[in-house]
Amino acid sequence: xxxxxxxxxxxxxxxxxxxxxxxxxxxxxxxxxxxxxxxxxxxxxxxxxxxxxxxxxxxxxxxxxxxxxxxxxxxxxxxxxxxxxxxxxxxxxxxxxxxxxxxxxxxxxxxxxxxxxxxxxxxxxxxxxxxxxxxxxxxxxxxxxxxxxxxxxxxxxxxxxxxxxxxxxxxxxxxxxxxxxxxxxxxxxxxxxxxxxxxxxxxxxxxxxxxxxxxxxxxxxxxxxxxxxxxxxxxxxxxxxxxxxxxxxxxxxxxxxxxxxxxxxxxxxxxxxxxxxxxxxxxxxxxxxxxxxxxxxxxxxxxxxxxxxxxxxxxxxxxxxxxxxxxxxxxxxxxxxxxxxxxx
Ligand SMILES: Cc1c2[nH]c(c1CCC(=O)O)Cc1[nH]c(c(CCC(=O)O)c1C)Cc1[nH]c(c(CCC(=O)O)c1C)Cc1[nH]c(c(C)c1CCC(=O)O)C2
Numbered sequence: 037x038x039x040x041x042x043x044x045x046x047x048x049x050x051x052x053x054x055x056x057x058x059x060x061x062x063x064x065x066x067x068x069x070x071x072x073x074x075x076x077x078x079x080x081x082x083x084x085x086x087x088x089x090x091x092x093x094x095x096x097x098x099x100x101x102x103x104x105x106x107x108x109x110x111x112x113x114x115x116x117x118x119x120x121x122x123x124x125x126x127x128x129x130x131x132x133x134x135x136x137x138x139x140x141x142x143x144x145x146x147x148x149x150x151x152x153x154x155x156x157x158x159x160x161x162x163x164x165x166x167x168x169x170x171x172x173x174x175x176x177x178x179x180x181x182x183x184x185x186x187x188x189x190x191x192x193x194x195x196x197x198x199x200x201x202x203x204x205x206x207x208x209x210x211x212x213x214x215x216x217x218x219x220x221x222x223x224x225x226x227x228x229x230x231x232x233x234x235x236x237x238x239x240x241x242x243x244x245x246x247x248x249x250x251x252x253x254x255x256x257x258x259x260x261x262x263x264x265x266x267x268x269x270x271x272x273x274x275x276x277x278x279x280x281x282x283x284x285x286x287x288x289x290x291x292x293x294x295x296x297x298x299x300x301x302x303x304x305x306x307x308x309x310x311x312x313x314x315x316x317x318x319x320x321x322x323x324x325x326x327x328x329x330x331x332x333x334x335x336x337x338x339x340x341x342x343x344x345x346x347x348x349x350x351x352x353x354x355x356x357x358x359x360x361x362x363x364x365x366x367x368x369x370x371x372x373x374x375x376x377x378x379x380x
Pocket of ligand 1: 132
């Protein structure tokens, strides 16, 4: 966390612009890699993979063995928190996550006390990755932001408009506030433990910051993210934190100012020129290539990547996608993108 760090990506989060932007790729460990698909068969299900440090460490490191990325991101999932709180969570092949939805009553029975113990194997993975990582590589830890995690806990699955959670928040404001309190507290404990285990930076994945009116954005996105930043920094002074409020759109500058995150991840629908014009010049940005440009490759990818880099040339910038890499992505295109970002 020192300003004189030898890690270009960490230095960028801390506000130091680099000659060329450092790069990592959202969801960089995953199904587009044959070695991931192969290792995945060694665990009986996805959560077991997340809770087996030996396997999770290997999966975390796989993308760095192939590509000259500047960071490793802990291999886990945002839904280990509901699992740790005692909610039934499973990952059905081809269907994504399925949870037994919480109710206004069942929220009060969530197991806050035992949650961190349940996550001990993930923290062991952080320690092992830390020990294996070269000194110039940044280790990124993460959790889901409370609203995003709550949308899965309430809706029981991903949905295009998060309608179940949006209605629940309006019809059961007290139970909803209780759920957010539980998620804020558990996330603070979990992120502090990740820093103690060796994470350099953490990212808050607010993947469902869209579809909210401005009151709801303030209450469900800004305020819980702000409380997490404050709570983590009370125990890890100056903890470096990236916020990724996907879909924040016109709320992006308010999100940065009010939460206190060091850096902000931009989704691919945010015009780089809009972000550059609306965020103070010292604020580091991360992003924001459309993942499908990485699937297509060629000029569709390269011209846009160069444009993003040049738009952010005067501020600290971490190159990334504007959302997660998709399984169909050709590995050669990832290699080319990393080469382009590193070499121009
Ligand atoms: C919303 C969300 C989830 N998980 C995550 C988010 C936020 C980022 C985003 O918006 O994409 C975050 C996440 N999930 C995973 C990571 C690992 C680290 C990395 O980025 O490499 C991270 C950072 C592994 C994973 N998480 C999941 C997989 C695929 C599981 C498998 O191997 O079958 C992986 C590698 C499963 C998962 N997990 C989740 C969904 C919706 C799915 C199913 C869809 C999918 O498969 O991509 C919830």
